[in-house]
Structure formats: structure tokens, C-alpha cells
Amino acid sequence: MALKFIKKYLAPYKLMFGLGLVVVTITSALNMIVPYLSGVIVENVIKKHMMNLLIPYMIIILSVTLVRSLLRYGFILNFENISQNIIYKIRQDLYNSIQTLDAKFYDKTRTGDIMSKLTGDVDAVRHFIAYVVYNVYENALIFIFGLAIMFYINFRFALIVFVITIPTAYIARRLAVEVKPTFTRIRTQFSKLNTVVEENISGNKVVKAFAKENYEIEKFQKANVKFKERNIESSNVWCKYLPVLEFLSGSLNIVTIIIGGYMVIKNSLTIGELITFNSLIFTVNNPIRMSGWLINDIQRFSACSEKILEILKAKPEIYNKPNAIEKSSLSGSIEFKDVCFSYDDTEVLHNINLKINSGETIGIMGATGAGKTSFINLLCRFYDCTSGSILIDGENIKKYNLQNLRGHIGISMQDIFLFSDTIEGNIAYGMPDAPFEDAKKASSLAQAHGFINELPESYDTIIGERGVGLSGGQKQRISLARALMRNPDILILDDTTSAVDMETEHEIQKGLKNYSSKRTTFIIAHRISSVKNSDKIIVLDEGKIVELGNHEQLMKNKSYYYDIYMSQLGNSEQELKEVVSNG
Numbered sequence: 001m002a003l004k005f006i007k008k009y010l011a012p013y014k015l016m017f018g019l020g021l022v023v024v025t026i027t028s029a030l031n032m033i034v035p036y037l038s039g040v041i042v043e044n045v046i047k048k049h050m051m052n053l054l055i056p057y058m059i060i061i062l063s064v065t066l067v068r069s070l071l072r073y074g075f076i077l078n079f080e081n082i083s084q085n086i087i088y089k090i091r092q093d094l095y096n097s098i099q100t101l102d103a104k105f106y107d108k109t110r111t112g113d114i115m116s117k118l119t120g121d122v123d124a125v126r127h128f129i130a131y132v133v134y135n136v137y138e139n140a141l142i143f144i145f146g147l148a149i150m151f152y153i154n155f156r157f158a159l160i161v162f163v164i165t166i167p168t169a170y171i172a173r174r175l176a177v178e179v180k181p182t183f184t185r186i187r188t189q190f191s192k193l194n195t196v197v198e199e200n201i202s203g204n205k206v207v208k209a210f211a212k213e214n215y216e217i218e219k220f221q222k223a224n225v226k227f228k229e230r231n232i233e234s235s236n237v238w239c240k241y242l243p244v245l246e247f248l249s250g251s252l253n254i255v256t257i258i259i260g261g262y263m264v265i266k267n268s269l270t271i272g273e274l275i276t277f278n279s280l281i282f283t284v285n286n287p288i289r290m291s292g293w294l295i296n297d298i299q300r301f302s303a304c305s306e307k308i309l310e311i312l313k314a315k316p317e318i319y320n321k322p323n324a325i326e327k328s329s330l331s332g333s334i335e336f337k338d339v340c341f342s343y344d345d346t347e348v349l350h351n352i353n354l355k356i357n358s359g360e361t362i363g364i365m366g367a368t369g370a371g372k373t374s375f376i377n378l379l380c381r382f383y384d385c386t387s388g389s390i391l392i393d394g395e396n397i398k399k400y401n402l403q404n405l406r407g408h409i410g411i412s413m414q415d416i417f418l419f420s421d422t423i424e425g426n427i428a429y430g431m432p433d434a435p436f437e438d439a440k441k442a443s444s445l446a447q448a449h450g451f452i453n454e455l456p457e458s459y460d461t462i463i464g465e466r467g468v469g470l471s472g473g474q475k476q477r478i479s480l481a482r483a484l485m486r487n488p489d490i491l492i493l494d495d496t497t498s499a500v501d502m503e504t505e506h507e508i509q510k511g512l513k514n515y516s517s518k519r520t521t522f523i524i525a526h527r528i529s530s531v532k533n534s535d536k537i538i539v540l541d542e543g544k545i546v547e548l549g550n551h552e553q554l555m556k557n558k559s560y561y562y563d564i565y566m567s568q569l570g571n572s573e574q575e576l577k578e579v580v581s582n583g
């Protein structure tokens, strides 16, 4: 599977890669010349005293070494270059794939997991292409060439050498089988470690606020210990096999000297041939020694490829069907028909039926966990409803092109996320080409213009990854401006003004009155004042619509909405009284 995966990425570089392997073939063959000549020099120059041959032999040895080094340099550069191009593409594909995945994927996947795929796992692939492939090939060739020359010089002697390699190959294979699962476990633990770090950094304020530094250190330590254990587990497999491998390869030298020496004494081998044999031992020894490491690398590559493939093969459940509807604008009439929805097994929205006319403003109230955000998630198709259907402008939302549909919806989410960019960049995130005036207008509507102007660099102020330096209410207003700037046909405000003071909220509402009369608007809030003027107010309780109507109707109902109204009104009357009596 890993090989099939890499073949696809290798395809564009087939020629260069093949050429590289041809050069490897040449250098491997050149590797044989020096050992061979060593024997010849001993025979001809030393034994037969043909001193005049020494210089030419030396020149050959020198030039072969030089050419070999140059060629090696060339192909190493070539493979390195190809590998960089390939992992560039893999990284890009991974990132693109991550972009297509839906909310369900993100619910299940941790950031640390994705990060380790984008870095460590991809690097194992680079190493494989840049180093492992040619090394496997080179070592195999050297092994074959070396043995071939040995068999050519002396069959019996070569056979003995060859037989010793068989148990060695067997051990190397055993090592490969045993070590592979340990690599997968190392990679899995590594992403867990990454996740701990990532969450600790993102949640650093919570950690500090609850004085949980020690707890966090312990948590990291636990993951770190496990990571260490996984690595040790892997090295233990190595420790079991490596000494045997070393012993077998080392025994080759002894065998050569003892058997070869004996054969020379018995005159069935010349001293020159023994020298050649001895200098060729590396051609058998090195590949065997390397095979352990290369198997190690291959297993790591295969484990990492599988991790990468998990993402490349992941398919979103929510995607564009062929011939999806695209509209230049929506009128914004919406209908929920018997909509049920569950994230996993527990249903969080039950049989929602609701008709909304275009241009209406809908207030949504309900306790935390009632299902307000889930309701909105369905409308944006972050998730699909489990049963029933949602129609926008009379068409099932599943028929729309996703980006087109979402392009007509402006949403200010409950969990605000601001990018590490300028304030303007954040507000104009959805409309980067719009003139600056639009950003300013949207900010004014969101009552953000005032405080932005007071920032050191106004709209060019860069805010941190999580909007460091801004208050909750300020972030909410920037998020609101970002939604308004889009000029959407459907506007969704999920708890957008909860951290904004009453007075500012009142200003925002005044401004939005005109703005939202032209579009369907959803306002999720806990304050009666936020939803009071809506055309329809729905009250959700445990995933059901328990009340529906406008303010007057719901007041008459004397139910949840009425109770909230009374309690909030009571508070403000109380405050009023205090002010009066104090004054």
C-alpha cells in the first residue's frame, strides 16, 4: 500500500529517478575495481616484480575513486531534489485534503495528530526517497557484484562465504517483522505527545487560572514516559538481533583468513586472490550490516505512509454533489421539515418543524445545551441532519453547492476564532478584495469602529492567534463585523453580544435594524432584550421547540420565555430602584 502510494507521487520524476538508479549501478560496479586491482597488484607488482605496472594501476585506482565520488555526489543530489519535490506535493495534498474534511472529522481528530502527520510522517517519506531506495539498490548490487567476482575467482571459497550469509539474512528478516509494529506505536504515541503540548499552549490561560501547572507537567510527563517506553520497546527488538547480526558479519573476516590462508598454503588459492577476497568481504558484510538499518527505515516509511494515507483517503460525508445548485443570491426563506439530528448516538434535535419567511428575524432562546448552536450548524451544513430535511428557497440544502450556500450565509460563531492577522484582515476575511471603506462600515455597524480606532495601529493592529489583547466583547464585535461585511442573505448571530454591555448592544441593535430587514436573520441570545423585537422567537428545550411566537404571544404563554423575561426585568427594576434610592 505504501509503495503504491509513493509510486503515484514518483511518477513525474520517473526519468530522473531511473537515471539516478543507472548512475548507482555504475558506481556500484566501480566499487569492485579497487578490491580487484589490489589482488592484481600483489600478484603482478609484488610477486612478479613488474614495477612498471604500479604507476598505471595507481592512476586507474585514483581516477576510479575520483569518478565514483563525483557520480555519487550527483545522484545523491538528484535523489534529494526529487524527494523534496515529492514531499512538497504530499504536504500540499495533505493540507488540501484537510480543507475538504467536515466538522465530524475535526470532532474526532486532534490537532497534534495532524501536525505530526504534516511534519514527522512526511519526513520519513522524504528520507525513504532521498536515501533508502538507492541504498537498498546499491547494497543489493554491491552484494551481487562482490559475490559474482568471488565465485569467478574461486567457486568453493565463495560458496562458503555465501552460506554464512543465509542465517544472517534470516535474522534480518525476523528483525523486520518484529520491529514494524513498534514503529507504528511510536508514531501514535508521538501524536499524543504533540496533542498534549498543543492543548497546553492553546489553553495556557485556563491552566494558569486553575493553577494546574503541576497537573499539566504530570500529564506531559506521562505521555513523555510512554513515548520513551515505545522507543525503548523498539530498541529492545534491535538489541535482541543486532549482536547476532554483528557476530555473523564479523565471523566472515575470520573465516576468510582461516580458510583462505589454509587454501593459499595448499596452493589452491594465490595470495593475490586472497587479497582480493579479503578486500571484497565488505561487499558482503556491508549490505548485511546495512540491511538491518534499511529494514528499519523501510518499516518506518511504511508506518508513516499509512498515517499519511489515513488523511489522504479520508472522505468527508458532506461534499458537493454533481450539478449542485449555485445561486447568485438567496431570498432567505427557510423551512425545517421534521428535522432530527444526532452527533453520535444521542439525538440532540428532535422533530424540528419551522417555517421562516424571507427577511424575517428569528430569535432563538433556550438553556445551554438546548441545541441552539446545533440548529445553526445544520443550516450551514457543518453537519447534515440525521432525518428530515431543510429547505432554503424551496430547495433542499443538500442540493446546493456547499461553498455557494455558505457564501450567502454570514455567521458570527459562539466560539470566536480570530487569525493572527491585522484587524482589517480579520474583518475582511470573507471579502479580501472589498474596499477598506466596507470594513469600516461593517465595523461601525458592529460598534467596533470606536475601539479599533483607539488601538495603536488602528485597523492595522495585528492580533494574536487567539485575539490576545482584546476583550471578549471586542472579539465578539470583530467577529460580528466579519459576518456583516459579507453582506449575506442569511445572517446568523450565535451568542454574539453576550459579552457586550447592554448599552453597546442596544446601539448594535439600532444599527442592525435596517440592515437585517433585508435579510433573514437568526439571533441566538440569553437576554430578552436581544430577541425581543424579532418577528419570531423560538424557545428550544432539550432539542425541541417548546415555544414559538413573537414577544407578545410568548408573554401571554406565561411559560419559559415569560419566566426569563420576569427574572431579567426584575433585575433591571431592582437596579433602577437602587439607583433611585442611592441618588
Ligand SMILES: Nc1ncnc2c1ncn2[C@@H]1O[C@H](COP(=O)(O)OP(=O)(O)O)[C@@H](O)[C@H]1O
Binding pocket: 107, 343, 344, 348, 366, 367, 368, 369, 370, 371, 372, 373, 374, 375
Ligand atoms: N461536536 C459535538 N459532538 C457531540 N455532541 C455535541 C457536539 N456539540 C454539541 N453537542 C451536544 O449537543 C447538545 C446541544 O448542544 P448545542 O447545540 O451546542 O447547545 P446550545 O448551543 O444550545 O448551548 C449538547 O448536549 C451538547 O453536549
Ligand SMILES: [Mg+2]
Binding pocket: 372, 373, 374, 414
Ligand atoms: Mg451554543
